[in-house]
Amino acid sequence: MPKIVDHEERRKRLVEAVWALAVRGGTEKVTLRKVADEAGVSMGQVQHYYPSMQALIRDALDRAVQAVNASIENAVRTAGATGPEALLRACLHALVSPDEESMRLMRFSLAVAGRAVSDPTMARVLAPGDDELLSFTAGLITAARQEQGGEPRGEERTDADICWSLATSLGVDVALGYRSPDAARSVLDHHIDRLLGSGRHETAG
Amino acid sequence: MPKIVDHEERRKRLVEAVWALAVRGGTEKVTLRKVADEAGVSMGQVQHYYPSMQALIRDALDRAVQAVNASIENAVRTAGATGPEALLRACLHALVSPDEESMRLMRFSLAVAGRAVSDPTMARVLAPGDDELLSFTAGLITAARQEQGGEPRGEERTDADICWSLATSLGVDVALGYRSPDAARSVLDHHIDRLLGSGRHETAG
DNA sequence: GCCATTACAATGCGATCGCACTGTAATACG
DNA sequence: CGTATTACAGTGCGATCGCATTGTAATGGC
Structure with missing residues (x-):
């Protein structure tokens, strides 16, 4: 009966505007006008x-969280066939990516985190990975250890938890400009080296 | 010449009010009135x-950062004589303490983090530990390893960096209610166990 | 005592806020 | 065709904001 428009496209455009404004000036600068x-x-x-x-x-927050998850899944898809260790690294690197879009999402998430302190409806931001992600990551760690001739230690889930917590923290540092993406990746790689027991690891400038 | 008052006391009182308001409703709800x-x-x-x-x-942010640092120093002073490993644990635990005041500070820091995205003058919040703290922590790790008969590996500074990043991330989780302080401490302890436990991948386990 | 100075208290102002409300152009359906 | 419905655009309102301004009580040095 009425004019038919693409609602999804409209909302997406508005959410993009919110992201841009929040990144430029914090959520307090996000106004209807x-x-x-x-x-x-x-x-x-x-x-x-x-x-x-x-x-x-x-x-805007929901879509940002979704986009971050999508970038992780994308990393999985891209590096899927390269073995568990490389896959593990690729997943975690998604949080400290130098990609412009990725940085915007992290910055926005951080901007919203301030609201999450008092607003439970914003609580998804910066949250630890969900069960599915943790289980998947724990599986990767187990596989990577077996691949190197080690044996699983029965605490891979906590190890996975630590990985994501660390990656999140480094991602925040990158978003705030305290670290370069390369430096963050190098720290992350160092942790994975230790985690898997391999001494090999190269830094990228 | 004029009425003489305790400026420090006045400012402290105002800053406390800011902390309380920001924790209750985010920094956007902090107004002069x-x-x-x-x-x-x-x-x-x-x-x-x-x-x-x-x-x-x-x-308010400066004083919060100072207070967090003070709580770390306090942990050092309290656990100073118990050996490097216990000291390391005590320091890191300061960020995930169930102490009411500590939680308030973390929550406020997080609330301000949103502003730090766009306001460089707020940039001290959630920042990685400074050089002094990292060096101190790296020293603790080295000492703890030697105490256990291990040898320093020359990358203790990165290890220290990781410790603080992880502790910060866990502290945020606690502040947002995603983890209990006990759960966060347990994760932190697990990491320290691994960090000090073994460096050789062949016989790890 | 006098007074310059400090430490506030109180009010005013222009800007901006979220949101309600009203008006209007467009269109699928009968 | 007419018409009900959608999709906006534009405006208005009361509240609230940061900050400037003004008024006043108190006090240590002369």
């Missing part, structure tokens, strides 16, 4: 797709 | 001690 300006639409349109500011920020 | 109310003083007094909102938040 500025989002509208940034997206090149009217304030009315923003209100049409989101009932409140909260809802808009929350959707 | 609410700080004044929370501290039980007038808005005029807040303006008298801080020229702008930014300056107030920044001082």
Whole structure:
């Protein structure tokens, strides 16, 4: 009956505007008017797709989390056939990637983290990996150890947990500019070296 | 000449109000009026001690960072005579302490982290340990390894770096309620076990 | 005592906020 | 065709913001 538009495209555009604004000036600088300006639409349109500011920020966060997960899955797909150790490294590297889009997502997540302190509905941000991811990672660690002739130690799940916590922390450092992506990767690789017991590891400038 | 008051006491009171407000509702809910109310003083007094909102938040952040450092130093002083390994554990545990004050500081730091994304003057928050702390920690690791008959491996500084990154990440998880302090400590201890336990991959286990 | 100076208290102001509300162009369906 | 419905655009409102400004009580040095 009415005009038919692509809602998904509209929301995506608005969320992109939120990301850009939050990265530039923190979530406190995200206002209905500025989002509208940034997206090149009217304030009315923003209100049409989101009932409140909260809802808009929350959707932006949901999509950011989803995008980060997608980048991890993408790393898995890309490095899938290269063996468990390389795959493990590739997954973790996704959090400290120098890729511009990846940096934006991390920065936005960090910007929203401040709200998560008091707003439980924002609680997904910077959260430890979910069960599925941890199990998958633990499996990689086990496989990598067996591949090197070692034996599983029965605590691979905690090891995986540590890996993701470390990677998250390094990702935050990269997002805040405290470390270069290369430096972060090198630290991450050092940890994996120790974790798997192999002495081999090269630094990338 | 004029009425003489304790400036330090005044500022401390205002900063405490900022901490409380930010933890309750994020930094966006920190306003001059609410700080004044929370501290039980007038808005005029807040303006008298801080020229702008930014300056107030920044001082609150500086004092929070200082307080966290103090809690680490306190851990060092308390556990100083118990040997390098116990000391190492005690230091790192300071970031995941169940202590109410410690949790408040971590939560506030996290709340401010959102601003640090775009405001370089807030950049001290969640930063990696400084050179002094890293050197000190690296020394602890070296000493602990020697105490166990192991040999230093020449990369203790990176190991120390990893320890603090991990502890920070776990501290964030605790602050956000994703982990209990006990669970975080247990993860941290697991990492230290591995770190000090064995360096040889052939007979590891 | 006098007074310059400090330490506030209180109010005012322009800007901006989220959101409600109103108006209007477009279109699939009968 | 008409029309109900969608998809906006634009505006208005009350609240709130940071900060400037003004007023005043207190006090140590002369």
